[in-house]
Amino acid sequence: MALMPVADALAAVLAGAEPLPEEMVALDAAHHRVLARDVEALRTQPPQAMSAMDGYAVRAADASRAGAQLKVTGEIAAGRPFDKAVHPGEAVRIFTGGVMPEGADAVVIQEDTISEGGVVTVTEAAIPGRHIRLAGIDFRNGDVLLSGGSRLTDRDLSLAAGMNYPELPVRRRPRVALLATGDELVMPGSIPGPGQIVYSNGYALRALARQEGADTIDLGIAGDTLEATTEGIRRASDSGAHILITTGGASVGEHDLVKQALDAEGVKMAFWKIAMRPGKPMMHGRLGAVRVIGLPGNPVSSYVCGFLFLVPLIRALLGQNMVHHARERAVLGRDVGPNDLREDYLRARLETRSDGQLIASPVDRQDSSLLGNLAAARALVIRAPFAPQAPAGSVCEILRLPA
Numbered sequence: 001m002a003l004m005p006v007a008d009a010l011a012a013v014l015a016g017a018e019p020l021p022e023e024m025v026a027l028d029a030a031h032h033r034v035l036a037r038d039v040e041a042l043r044t045q046p047p048q049a050m051s052a053m054d055g056y057a058v059r060a061a062d063a064s065r066a067g068a069q070l071k072v073t074g075e076i077a078a079g080r081p082f083d084k085a086v087h088p089g090e091a092v093r094i095f096t097g098g099v100m101p102e103g104a105d106a107v108v109i110q111e112d113t114i115s116e117g118g119v120v121t122v123t124e125a126a127i128p129g130r131h132i133r134l135a136g137i138d139f140r141n142g143d144v145l146l147s148g149g150s151r152l153t154d155r156d157l158s159l160a161a162g163m164n165y166p167e168l169p170v171r172r173r174p175r176v177a178l179l180a181t182g183d184e185l186v187m188p189g190s191i192p193g194p195g196q197i198v199y200s201n202g203y204a205l206r207a208l209a210r211q212e213g214a215d216t217i218d219l220g221i222a223g224d225t226l227e228a229t230t231e232g233i234r235r236a237s238d239s240g241a242h243i244l245i246t247t248g249g250a251s252v253g254e255h256d257l258v259k260q261a262l263d264a265e266g267v268k269m270a271f272w273k274i275a276m277r278p279g280k281p282m283m284h285g286r287l288g289a290v291r292v293i294g295l296p297g298n299p300v301s302s303y304v305c306g307f308l309f310l311v312p313l314i315r316a317l318l319g320q321n322m323v324h325h326a327r328e329r330a331v332l333g334r335d336v337g338p339n340d341l342r343e344d345y346l347r348a349r350l351e352t353r354s355d356g357q358l359i360a361s362p363v364d365r366q367d368s369s370l371l372g373n374l375a376a377a378r379a380l381v382i383r384a385p386f387a388p389q390a391p392a393g394s395v396c397e398i399l400r401l402p403a
Contacts (some may be wrong), residue, residue, distance in 0.1 A: 002276035005385075006308070006343045012270040012283050013309050019319030020172040020242070027157050032213060033170035034318040037148040042164040046140040050099040051076075053131045056091040056113060056120055057104035063091075063126035072118050076101060091120050100132060107131035139163070143379055151213070174317040175258035176209040176310070177217040177241035178202050179232040181249040181258055182297060183224045200371060201247045201295075201302040208306055211402060212314040217241055224249070229261040237290055242317060244290050245310060248297030259283060259295050271304065275385065277342045278368035279305040298368040304345050307401065311316065327382070330398045332390055333361030339387040347377035348398065360398050377401060 005145040022036035070091035076082045078097030086092055086103035104129050112124035139145055185199040188193050206216040217239050220234040236244040249258035278301035283294035295302045315323045348360040360381050363373040378396040
């Protein structure tokens with residue numbers, strides 16, 4: 001099978017990825033969930049004109065000059081409206097959040113008054129409309145304030161509460177099952193034997209999936225037998241996973257059994273091997289309703305492919321407005337050599353100059369096994385197939401990595 005271009009591979013991964021059904025969740029559980037549909041305000045905020053300050057509600061015409069004296073006829077606190085109108089020559093003591101009484105069209109703040117014996121003297125002239133929050137200045141009943149496909153922030157939850165929603169319609173979380181393969185892998189905290197390495201891929205991939213709003217299922221490590229690999233794939237299907245991620249076993253060696261196991265289970269393979277670096281031996285197919293992405297075992301390849309393909313797939317299943325990674329322009333901080341037929345994703349440090357210009361400096365070693373350089377990177381510099389040598393200072397495109 002020929003190497004598939006990255007754009008075509010991503011299109012294949014996303015093909016037919018429809019948003020999952022919606023469910024209602026309480027506001028406290030809705031943070032970072034994806035809103036399933038537009039939400040309209042159920043009320044007007046504020047519902048009536050209210051004072052923005054502590055002071056006196058007055059008729060501006062009666063308090064248009066310093067020294068004006070007005071009779072205080074009552075008091076208004078938040079939640080306790082005044083049931084009388086303000087007439088000529090009158091004022092009402094009012095506190096922040098109090099409903100403006102009928103007849104009053106201004107608030108004189110208490111710092112600009114002198115109160116004595118039921119009479120208030122204005123020391124600063126009133127201005128019509130000043131210190132008043134008009135009805136609906138924030139929003140009105142029926143206004144669409146939260147859009148479907150948006151990921152809810154902490155401020156969105158406050159807004160939803162103000163709109164009078166105790167719960168919100170959100171997309172169900174995709175379930176991502178992750179199966180590692182390889183006799184050489186041991187868990188962190190173990191003492192590796194000869195030829196063994198500590199398993200690391202799953203921790204980054206599960207964190208990446210959870211950060212995007214998915215639930216994760218850890219299927220552990222399958223040994224290098226067809227039976228163990230097949231059993232792990234079946235457990236993913238039985239778990240109700242929407243996505244199965246395998247790591248390792250995707251190449252062409254005798255011990256690379258993932259593709260054999262997937263073929264044996266009837267997975268229809270969309271592609272195997274893509275024209276990118278790192279991550280050439282990546283595969284994708286469907287096992288019934290489960291979308292399968294087979295990632296390479298090298299930790300950098302595994303993570304970069306997960307970032308480029310798994311993240312957009314999760315976003316598509318969540319119905320997010322922004323599925324694809326946003327590309328940015330930066331300037332190379334060092335020379336890079338010419339590229340071959342594969343699209344390259346160079347791990348790079350990122351800094352911002354005093355003039356706001358982004359500087360992307362590819363790390364020294366781009367080997368796909370080097371976790372230290374991956375952890376130090378803040379972006380991927382994208383190099384097109386057959387791109388010529390590019391000196392420091394050249395414009396480049398980058399993808400920011402998650403913080």
